[in-house]
Amino acid sequence: MKLFEDKFESFFSDTELQKFKEECLRKSLMAFNIKNGNVPKWTDALNKLNSTKKGELGLNDPYISIKNIDSSSENIETNLKQLLPWRKGPFILNNLKLESEWIGDLKWQRIKNKIKPLKNKRVLDVGAGNGYFTIRMALEGASKALGVEPFLLFNYQFAAIDTLTKSNSNSMLIPLRLEELPNMPIFESVFSMGVLYHQRDHLEHLSKLKKMMAPNSELILETLIVDGQKNYALIPEGRYANMRNVHCLPSTETLKSWLSDVGFRSIKLIDVSVTTPQEQRKTPWIGDNPASLEDFLDPSNPSLTIEGYPAPKRAILTCSN
Structure with a gap:
């Protein structure tokens, strides 16, 4: 994937990242070479978008915006819709609003004023999806914002947004899992958002995050939680x-104890929010199966999921290594 390799070369020119360049590139290219019947369609859309004159990357809350792309909104929409479903966003491209399933800006506003500034820092975004937050981190002034995301479609989505911009040299997405990365203790801010509850071994995930952190750096952890005392956790069937x-x-107190067990310090709970259908919603950009949060809650009692568990509630914690 030529576009990826060109971007990778420039991004990994950073002095510290260069130490891990060859291993990360080798594993990334292996990931891109897996058999997937959608790759020709995704590649065609990417090539067509790449042929247009690039636009200017910025923010137009709640959107990441790209202005002055030398292409019609209809052409942009046609090609971006070859990359459905769009889970993270939203974006606005010229006058085209790409209304993703999640309004990521709501989560970002909960975080941005309660974490250490990202300006001039090397940042890692684990489970980055299509890189919406990775780009936000770069727009906050990160010197390098590296997203890792194994789901191949989301890497093509990032590449599509990236190829429409004149300059996005400070953010990069690679198609790897956290566990596939070498230990890279160079990141001054590490984000794990919406990832922990998918891990069979939560302590292993937290330990690996710690191994990616430079001295005196900050972890920002966002995950699903349930109400309860210390040592309580829900294990869904x-x-x-x-x-x-x-x-x-886990309960928030259980989550704090996990972080402490791994060796994190200065553990702070900075936000607890119930997820609502205003934040996670149906839109035409999530494809032929447009079900979203409202379909996954008990219609007679929205405080429960359709399986009878407590409805989604998310906590954000910060801590240092």
């Missing part, structure tokens, strides 16, 4: 809010 692979939802 089957699905949770229609999601597969949800292994464990």
Whole structure:
């Protein structure tokens, strides 16, 4: 994937990142070379978008915006809709509003004034999806914002947004899992958002995050939680809010104890929010199966999921290594 390799070369020119360049590139190219019948369609859309004159990247809250792209909104929409579903966003491209399932700006506003400034920092975004937050981190002034996301479609979505911009040299997405990365203790801010509850071994995930952190750096952890005392956690049977692979939802006190067990310090709970259908919603940009949060809650009692568990509630914590 030529566009990826060109971007990778410039992004990994950072002195510290260069130490890990060859291993990350080798593993990334292997990930891109897996068999997937959608790749020709995604590649075609990407090539068509790449042929247009680039626009200017910025913010137009709640959107990441790209202005003055030398292409019609209809052409942009046609190609971006080859990359459905768009889960994270939203974006505005010229006058085209790409209304993703999640309004990511709501989460970002809960975080941005309660964490250490990202300006001039090297940042890692784990489970980055299509890189919406990775780009936000770069727009906040991060010197390098690296997102890792194994789901191939989301990497093509990031590449599509990236290829429409004149300059986005400070953010990058690579198609790897956290566990596939070498230990890179160079990041001054590490984000794990919406990832922990998908891990079979939560302590292993937290330990690996710690191994990616430079001295005196900050972890920003966002995950599903449930009400309860210390040592309480919900282990769903089957699905949770229609999601597969949800292994464990801790109470906030349990979550703090996990972080402490791994060796994190200065653990702070900075936000608890119930997820609403205003934040996670149906839009035409999530494809032929447009179900979203409202379909996964008990219609007679929206405080419960359709499986009878407590409805989604998310906590954000910060801590240092």
